[in-house]
Amino acid sequence: MSLSLIITEPENSFSFPFFSFKKQNKDISTKTHRPRETDREMGRAPCCDKENVKRGPWSPEEDAKLKDYIEKQGTGGNWIALPHKAGLRRCGKSCRLRWLNYLRPNIRHGDFTEEEDKIIYSLYASIGSRWSVIAAHLQGRTDNDIKNYWNTKLKKKLIATMAPPSHHHLAIATSSSPSPSPSHYNMINSLLPYNPSVSTNQLLTPQGMMMTMMGQQQQQLLYQEDMGTLVNSPNSNKLIMSHQEDSQEQSTNNGIMLLSDVRSGSSTTSTVTRVKMEHLDHQHHHHEEDERSMSSVVMEDYGMEEIKQLISSSCTSSNNSLWFDENKTEDKFMLYY
DNA sequence: AAGCAGGGCAACCGCGAGAAT
DNA sequence: TATTCTCGCGGTTGCCCTGCT
Numbered sequence: 001m002s003l004s005l006i007i008t009e010p011e012n013s014f015s016f017p018f019f020s021f022k023k024q025n026k027d028i029s030t031k032t033h034r035p036r037e038t039d040r041e042m043g044r045a046p047c048c049d050k051e052n053v054k055r056g057p058w059s060p061e062e063d064a065k066l067k068d069y070i071e072k073q074g075t076g077g078n079w080i081a082l083p084h085k086a087g088l089r090r091c092g093k094s095c096r097l098r099w100l101n102y103l104r105p106n107i108r109h110g111d112f113t114e115e116e117d118k119i120i121y122s123l124y125a126s127i128g129s130r131w132s133v134i135a136a137h138l139q140g141r142t143d144n145d146i147k148n149y150w151n152t153k154l155k156k157k158l159i160a161t162m163a164p165p166s167h168h169h170l171a172i173a174t175s176s177s178p179s180p181s182p183s184h185y186n187m188i189n190s191l192l193p194y195n196p197s198v199s200t201n202q203l204l205t206p207q208g209m210m211m212t213m214m215g216q217q218q219q220q221l222l223y224q225e226d227m228g229t230l231v232n233s234p235n236s237n238k239l240i241m242s243h244q245e246d247s248q249e250q251s252t253n254n255g256i257m258l259l260s261d262v263r264s265g266s267s268t269t270s271t272v273t274r275v276k277m278e279h280l281d282h283q284h285h286h287h288e289e290d291e292r293s294m295s296s297v298v299m300e301d302y303g304m305e306e307i308k309q310l311i312s313s314s315c316t317s318s319n320n321s322l323w324f325d326e327n328k329t330e331d332k333f334m335l336y337y
Numbered sequence: 338a339a340g341c342a343g344g345g346c347a348a349c350c351g352c353g354a355g356a357a358t
Numbered sequence: 359t360a361t362t363c364t365c366g367c368g369g370t371t372g373c374c375c376t377g378c379t
């Protein structure tokens with residue numbers, strides 16, 4: 001006798017009580033190695049013989065072998081050949097990952113500091129989920145660690161912080177551009193400062209909440225896609241955005257911290273936009289007892305752009321200024337404190 | 338004490354880019 | 359110039375641990 005279990009679900013999504021996830025439109029069969037059509041057409045060889053390599057967690061013996069080999073011989077610039085030379089039955093990519101994320105010297109695992117949190121928020125707001133670039137600016141952290149930390153903690157922290165107190169529903173209902181969507185994201189989004197024409201007094205709530213989270217006073221950042229234009233919202237006399245071409249001035253700022261990509265190639269003349277964030281000494285103080293229930297938050301509503309907006313609307317510590325390069329291909333930006 | 342659900346994290350995967358041939 | 363190879367990245371998966379019922 002046999003039983004068949006048929007599970008039906010919406011074709012591209014499934015949900016849990018608190019969060020929804022979007023599935024990638026992806027062929028499950030790729031989990032077992034099956035060269036893609038383009039691979040076969042192009043003649044791409046598999047990186048290793050998947051039938052004869054060990055997978056799963058690394059044993060201490062394997063770790064020792066790999067570490068010992070690399071410390072003595074180096075990687076030789078060829079990860080594919082390395083496991084064979086080191087006497088490991090592992091895929092080269094697996095060796096590389098193990099070395100970079102766990103075995104190499106000066107790796108730090110565990111608790112992230114508040115300072116690191118802020119840097120991650122700032123960089124994510126500027127460049128998005130380019131974990132390797134972010135990791136390059138946090139000593140001893142790996143991209144994988146930061147990615148996991150973001151996905152499991154920081155993102156939730158951010159979204160939880162942005163959950164609406166009940167009385168804000170009224171504010172939204174009376175705003176000039178009410179969102180048609182019932183989702184909380186749309187409510188938040190309608191308050192975000194992405195469009196400088198939005199009156200800043202609509203922005204207070206999410207930002208105040210964010211600053212509470214970050215232990216900071218309320219700050220104001222307006223964002224304008226047309227960088228280089230001075231944003232001059234009637235209610236926002238605190239924002240300065242201007243093209244910055246005087247590198248000397250940049251370098252003479254106290255505590256400047258230059259961040260540059262370790263990966264990208266060509267150098268072009270790019271305009272650096274200066275975004276200066278200053279405190280708003282605002283009379284609005286939001287109460288700690290504001291409700292911050294997660295129950296209605298739908299995670300899939302928060303795409304990268306939206307989260308970047310959330311961060312952009314609030315991030316960084318007091319008296320910070322955030323420098324970033326508009327040219328994302330260069331990944332150059334500076335933070336100075 | 339056992340079973341279950343959820344969270345955290347290590348590891349895997351496919352893909353794009355650049356180097357090598 | 360075209361093709362192949364390798365690296366490195368971001369997204370995703372799945373195992374293990376912990377806490378709750």
